[in-house]
Amino acid sequence: MREFQLGNSKKDIWEMIPERKIKKVRLGDKEVAVLRLKDTIYAFEPFCPHRGASLLTAFTNSKEEIICPLHQYRFDLKTGQVKSGYCREMEVYPCSLGENGLTITIPQ
Incomplete structure (x- = not known):
């Protein structure tokens, strides 16, 4: 496991990641999508596991799922579990927001 630090405070993160806006960041040699819903941050692979569509323009719903804009496959943002559709689970990465x-x- 490798840990990456973004920002120097919660305020930095709120400014860097506006609510409901998906941002792509490079962490080492990996590109990761980052999303903030209220006070929770999610990090996940930036492409849909189904057909590789970009998730940077994806939608979210009230169940904390991300919905691929191409075929509307849904994935749980906490676990990566496929909620609608047939493909592998989406990779998700643990996040910890602190001072x-x-x-x-x-x-x-």
């Missing part, structure tokens, strides 16, 4: 910014953990 010193956001830590995202990426498996090696």
Whole structure:
């Protein structure tokens, strides 16, 4: 596992990641999508596991699911579990938001 730090405070993160706007960041050699819903941050792979469509323009719903804009496959943002459709689970990465910014953990 490798940990990456974004920002230096919660305020930095609120400014860096506006609510409901998906941002792509590079962490080492990996591109990761980051999304804030209220006070919760989610990090996940930036392309749909089904057909590789970009999730940077995806939608979210009230069940904390991301919905691919291409075929409307739905994935749980916490677990990556497929909620609608047939493909592998979406990769999700643990996040921890603290007073010193956001830590995202990426498996090696």
